[in-house]
Amino acid sequence: MTRPAITCVAPTGDVVGEAATWSADEDRLYWVDIGRFLVHVLNVRTGAVTSRFFDEPAVALSMTDVPGRLLVALSSRLVYLDVESDARHDLGITLDDFPTARFNDGRTDPNGAFWVGSMGNNVGPHGESIDMAEDAGRLFRYRAGGGLEELESGIGISNTVCWAPDGKTFYFGDTLKNEIRAYPYDPASGDIGPGTPHFAGFDRGLPDGSAIDSEGFLWNCRFGGGCIVRVAPDGTVDRVIEMPVKNITTCTFGGPGLKTLYVTTAALQKAVTDRLAGSVFAIEADVAGMDENRFRT
Secondary structure, eight states, X not given: OOOOOEEEEEOOOOSSEXXXXXXXXXXXXXXXXXXXXXXXXXXXXXXXXXXXEOSSOEEEEEEBSSTTEEEEEESSEEEEEETTTTEEEEEEEEOTTTTTEEEEEEEEOTTSOEEEEEEEOXXXXXXXXXXXXXXXXXXXXEOTTSOEEEEEEEESBEEEEEEOTTSOEEEEXXXXXXXXXXXXXXXXXXXXXXXXXXXXXXXXXXEEEEEEBTTSOEEEEEETTTEXXXXXXXXXXXXXXXXXXXXXXXXXXXXXXXXEEEEEEOOTTOOTTOTTTTOEEEEEOSSOBOOOOOBOO
16 A cells, blocks of 8 residues: 555644544534643535633543533533533543542444543643553543443553444453453444453553454544554554654544544654644544544433
8 A cells, every 4th residue: 555645634732642433414623732731623615713711621522412512521520511612511520539540542333332441540630740540540431321330440541432334343452451352342232242352462562542444444543653553353453654743642534535534642752853843733534434433312
């Protein structure tokens, strides 16, 4: 394959850009800057970026079944955000070991439940970096009207929350272990079985967020590795896409036919030559992605 075209679509300079989420109804890309407590919105028709401010880090997002409403995971709790009015509604769902730990990567499953991982908290009250507790992360599932269900514990940094196109496999990663695991997923109940290593030990950076394409390949962003790796369903490397900055954080498919891969990055720990670190990039792919699942309110 020839090297794909990579375009910087939003040079926002995010400290830690994360949670790339596509809204097909609006032709909008949503993402967060954990370090500056922001939710960003890119209108791809106009190129305009607007931002919503929070009083603690915003770390993960999901579209919902209510038009214009996002589910936002903050460091310590879950809230709804009505994007146009900027109205917020607290769901009363809090992380019981915050501020020792905080929420991190999350996405909604095919059944409309929100899955979100946690990690040792590494962000202070003003966005400064702080020392984090080891293996403090857990994996949770949240169904509307219920509480947090703990599914796994002893995680270093929770990252990658994805489902295979056939709905029978769940992918979840631990950045500090340099490992993404595959779990059997029951489409009827939404439950998972034991996880087994799927993609581990790759020597370019560490696994951050991922997206699944329509062929069932996992596109994994490599923090510190300056690349995205397309991983086959059998766990082998299909291709490596070189990126113009070092710290690659999350991605999602959007645009016409879901064939544009939008990629967030981080200015944290950037090299002095990384002038575009913290920007959002667009890659024209030769395969379509999957629609975002919507949280059922």
